[in-house]
Amino acid sequence: MDAGQAREFVRKFTPSCDYLIAHIVWDNQGGMHYVPHEAQKEVFNTLDRTRYFKLPKPGTNPRGVEISIEAMALLVAHGATRTIPIDWRRPEGQYDQYERWVEYWRLD
Numbered sequence: 001m002d003a004g005q006a007r008e009f010v011r012k013f014t015p016s017c018d019y020l021i022a023h024i025v026w027d028n029q030g031g032m033h034y035v036p037h038e039a040q041k042e043v044f045n046t047l048d049r050t051r052y053f054k055l056p057k058p059g060t061n062p063r064g065v066e067i068s069i070e071a072m073a074l075l076v077a078h079g080a081t082r083t084i085p086i087d088w089r090r091p092e093g094q095y096d097q098y099e100r101w102v103e104y105w106r107l108d
Contacts, residue, residue, distance in 0.1 A: 003058050006065050010053050015040035024088050032084045039078040
């Protein structure tokens with residue numbers, strides 16, 4: 001996504017579905033957050049588009065537009081958001097993720 005596409009996305013965006021957000025904090029507590037559409041609309045209308053989104057820096061190879069830290073904090077803290085706290089623990093030992101999934105696929 002180039003800068004023009006990112007700006008166009010931000011200009012046209014309106015919340016249209018629920019979010020499920022995984023907040024992973026290795027060896028600490030994070031959680032899974034269900035953010036309903038109505039909560040997103042409230043936060044989106046409270047913040048302007050430039051505060052709701054974080055545009056990619058020019059000259060970089062971004063993966064797209066991000067939701068800002070401020071917006072994410074408001075979404076997670078919203079009264080309609082539901083959270084399941086999770087203590088994220090890294091698996092012990094070294095393993096090859098690719099080989100792990102190839103083994104799972106073989107079992108199917």
